Amino acid sequence: MKPGFPILLVMVASLSAWAAEMHAPAQVTAGTSLAIATNGSGRGTFYLIGPAKVSKRDIQMGSQISVDADELERAGRYLAILCASDGCTATNFSVIAAAPNRLSLLVHPSRVPVAMSNGITTVAFVFDNFRNLVLKSAPVEFTILPKDGSELRATRQSEHGVAWVTMTSARKEGITRIGASVGHASEVRVVQQVASDACNLRIKASRVNRELLVETDPVRDCSGNPVPDGTVVSFTMTDMGGKTTVDVPIKRGIAKITMPIKGRARISVASGVVTGNDLEVTGG
């Protein structure tokens, strides 16, 4: 054997190993095309394995492999595999989310009592045009527009693609619009603020024929908002015969009931955990 032969063999082996090489960038932005350089000659098979798509095609070794933008829309890890007659080689690269341009907004609850501390929470998930979660921090602007108030704004940096705020509901009932915006995207949700529990619940009594009509003053919460019709008010009468409780829904802002009274009786009122005044009455 000639002394140069092993060296030639090593060179040929190196060349054939080199022939299966390909070069892809380490990172590309979602929705942009890509060219992967290959070396060598002859035909080969190229595989692209992505989070949402795989593809396989025959290629000419030594040429550039074009990967279209629509094959690289989903962020994540991609694997490029090139197989030739002498075996397969592979490289991987990352596709990262494009600029923030979509929002997914979660606002809870949809109805909230007025003046409830940290009663409303708003969570914004930041996505790009291809619905990839944008993990790079981005400023998200939250806006709160009460029914009869001025707009409030607050900016929060997203972390891991999420930004959130909590807020206390307004003192007046009605609709509040809660929005968030990032890039060219904005989303709005509506929260209905309703009266809170009854406050300063008061009843009065008057005689109607032989019965006693007991009715509340207009039922309002502590901020002066009328408590919604349908809210239950409980009237309890205690007399010689024992205790009787009647639940009555509020209608047109007040709750009322007629009661037959014999002898002395005490009437009390409550709505939920709130109690009102007591009345001492005497029947005929």
Add this chain to the structure above:
Amino acid sequence: MKNQLRSFFIFLTIWVAGLLLLRFSVSAGELPRVELSADNIQPRPIEDLTAKSVPRDYALAWQSMERALEENRSELLDAYWTGLAKDDLASRIKTQIGARLRTRYVDGGHKLEAVFYSPAGDALELKDHVHAQLQILDEDKVVYQEAMIVDYMVLMTPGADRWLVRDLEALSPAKPE
């Protein structure tokens, strides 16, 4: 003597192949190992019940994904996947079928770190540090295999009786072990 040695090697080969097959079939049936850490979660802690159900459901989600990608059966994703994550995997399976490809994972375990739990309890974001053996098969020929370590960002949302994976996004390229 030569014949005895030959028989011995044939026996050894069959025995090793049998062991490997047994090992693989056990791996495929096992639930992936998932450890959850919620020490740095914001803005609220997770409930005890959630801390138990999330790793269980996430393991079941990965198990179903691994089977779905190996057997090219997207219906296996129905139980633990939803939204975009499910759409992505279903799309991948569809293209795998078209290209006659399959993906095989041998799951080496997950370290989940909960990073965000929404105040209303309707979204949970986690980081997953995954160890796995990955194989890409063209028909039945393995064209690529690696021991991979990949970090994922995971978004889970509650379903009627379980947590579902809504988004799964790899954070970094694989590093060979």
